[in-house]
Amino acid sequence: MSVEIGIIGAGNRGQKHAAEYASVEGADVVAVADVDDDAARALARDANADTYSDYRDLLADADVDAVSLCVHNNLHRPITVDAADAGCHVFCEKPMASTYADAKAMADAAADAGVHLGVQNNRLFDPETRAARTLIDEGKLGDPYYARGVFSRRRGRPFVDGYGTPSFVSKESAGGGPIIDVGTYVIGQLLYLLGNERTARVSGATFEHTAATYDEELVGDGRERYADRLETSGYDVEDVGLGMAHLEDGSVLSVRAAWHMYLPDDSSALVGTQGGIELEPFRLYTTTADYEATVSLDVEEFERRQTLLESDSGYEMDRSDGQFHHWIDTVRGTVDDAIPTAEIALNSMLVMEGIYLAQEEGRELTADEIAERSESTAIDL
DSSP: EEEEEEEEEOOEEEEEEHHHTTSTTTTEEEEEEEHHHHHHHHHHHHHOEEEESHHHHHHHHHHOEEEEEEGGGGGHHHHHHHHHTOOOOOEEEESSOHHHHHHHHHHHHHHHHHHHHOOGGGGSSSHHHHHHHHHHHTTTTSSSSEEEEEOOOSOOOOOTTTTTOGGGGGHHHHHHSSHTTHHHHHHHHHHHOOOOOEEEEEEEEOOOOOOHTOHHHHHHHHHHHHHHHHHHTOOOSEEEEEEEEETSSSOOEEEEESSSSOOOOOOOOOEEEOOEEEEEEEEEEEEEETTEEEEEHHHHHHHHHHHHHOOOOOOOSSSOHHHHHHHHHHHHHHHHOOOOOHHHHHHHHHHHHHHHHHHHHTSSSEHHHHHHHHOOOOOOH
């Protein structure tokens, strides 16, 4: 069964999705939509697909099974709802939306229409995540009770520091800064490893110190260039977000997400009653024969061996179990024990928006309070 796909948004993410689908047997990109006609035509030409300037026309005329949604965060809700109404499965770029209210509306629309909704998070399919899941399932950690999620850059504000576009640093298009841009990866990854237990309450704080970090004493003659990029981008999001989520089973998830923070990056980690793991590089901490043990697992060799064992020829070196393969198999209905990427992303939205709202309120908020305070920021199309 071939799954025919439409890509909505022909920018960097749309190009990435098209390239990924090209490596998945039975996934065919047949249509591309973008308000930028030149970008749409360029991507469609590479994919041998039809071109549309309006995604609504793609949904009406292209006869696609699924769409990949590769547009700004505040456009996710309206396009997902329209696609679900048209009977299309939807694979959405991260984060799921800018607010929990919008993400919940997306999940409800997909459920009502009986279509699959997937949300991009490559961390769910990393070899390290598979190794952690295996150890947890085999009881090597005992009962997990604490996770630490870290995605921290020493210096790497989108656009301002040279990477990406101004839309990344605008609340109007993105909804927030590193919490929902990069924090979404580790929050989703660790919620998955914790069984996606529902969030009970969240505390947090955000910081924005752009002026101080681009002081002339720090960046010298480059200050004028950075100041110009800050002004032209309309930079109005946080640089750093810190949070703590208490889950309903009593476990706790701490989060540190930063585009610019004067600390080195750190490994995400998870600990239970009988062992703990760090993910990057992968290490297991436990006790054996009353000795404290630190074990380095050869994750790469395991992956290589499993690939050879699973291949028909015995010479295949790349496992076909990444998120795009998983998504297509989900649409086909051929995947066993599918990872519920949308459910994980929706729970992640409670944590991420909870951090923003806790900062505004100056106190910890329950999940019900977060849901009640969450408002749509979706752009009306």
